[in-house]
Amino acid sequence: MSVNYSRSFRSVGSIALTLSFLVLAACGSKSDDDSVGKSTVSTDKSAALALGSDPAYPAIDIPPVWSSDGKLIQPKDFREMVFIGAPLTPHGLNDGKANFPEFHNVYVQPAAFKAYRATGKWPEGTMMIKELQLVDDPKGDFPDGSRVLPSGRGYFPGAVNGLDVSVKDSKRFAETNNWGYFNFNHAAPPYLAEAALKPSDQCAGCHIANAHEDMVYVDLYKPILDPLPTATN
Numbered sequence: 077m078s079v080n081y082s083r084s085f086r087s088v089g090s091i092a093l094t095l096s097f098l099v100l101a102a103c104g105s106k107s108d109d110d111s112v113g114k115s116t117v118s119t120d121k122s123a124a125l126a127l128g129s130d131p132a133y134p135a136i137d138i139p140p141v142w143s144s145d146g147k148l149i150q151p152k153d154f155r156e157m158v159f160i161g162a163p164l165t166p167h168g169l170n171d172g173k174a175n176f177p178e179f180h181n182v183y184v185q186p187a188a189f190k191a192y193r194a195t196g197k198w199p200e201g202t203m204m205i206k207e208l209q210l211v212d213d214p215k216g217d218f219p220d221g222s223r224v225l226p227s228g229r230g231y232f233p234g235a236v237n238g239l240d241v242s243v244k245d246s247k248r249f250a251e252t253n254n255w256g257y258f259n260f261n262h263a264a265p266p267y268l269a270e271a272a273l274k275p276s277d278q279c280a281g282c283h284i285a286n287a288h289e290d291m292v293y294v295d296l297y298k299p300i301l302d303p304l305p306t307a308t309n
């Protein structure tokens with residue numbers, strides 16, 4: 077059963093969301109003059125969280141940062157962004173060879189999350205950040221690698237093990253439906269500091285052929301992207 081871990085992931089997601097909005101609210105009254113036009117890595121969090129701090133991405137609070145030769149700099153503190161879901165492809169159900177093992181924890185910038193909720197579109201500069209997380213016991217109690225906790229039989233999260241990022245930028249990535257794809261290693265952290273664009277046949281091609289909407293497998297995230305219905309008694 078997956079109830080236990082998915083529930084705790086969701087609460088992590090909502091805490092991240094709450095924190096992000098608090099931080100955004102706190103930054104709202106600040107002048108962002110000093111952040112306009114910044115294109116290099118910033119250590120100043122309040123500058124990075126100002127909407128439009130990069131003129132190329134006016135609707136984005138935490139813009140993608142590029143090296144002079146067009147590599148994507150590893151997004152900072154991505155675990156503080158909004159968590160939107162965790163598809164799971166266990167090795168145990170993929171002959172020991174899942175392409176992206178095993179949990180895929182997906183985050184987006186708070187501003188991209190809000191914009192999608194408001195408009196149904198991902199703004200320029202959206203980053204989909206997928207951190208891979210292995211199940212905690214590769215052998216498990218069953219042939220499929222699952223095991224049992226007091227909450228039930230399931231797959232439970234263990235060590236993190238990789239980082240993939242997609243970026244929406246219609247100028248840079250017009251040839252691949254406006255999204256570029258980057259891999260910062262499929263191994264334990266530390267992940268690479270920067271990553272070059274992956275060729276289309278390794279990443280974008282499959283998203284072009286199969287993704288649900290605008291290159292994103294958005295149906296998997298809708299349960300969290302959609303606002304909660306009002307509480308009832």
Ligand code: HEC
Nearest residue numbers: 163180204206240241242257258259278279282291292293
């Ligand atoms: C064979 C198809 C395929 C290939 C190749 C592929 N992906 Fe994906 N990708 C998927 C699927 C399916 C999902 C959603 C389900 C999941 O995560 O298992 C996904 C999800 C993602 C997500 C989360 C946001 C989203 O679009 O849903 C990112 C980021 C991502 N992939 C990056 C990459 C990168 C980087 C590469 C190349 C290193 C890559 N993908 C190659 C099929 C593919």
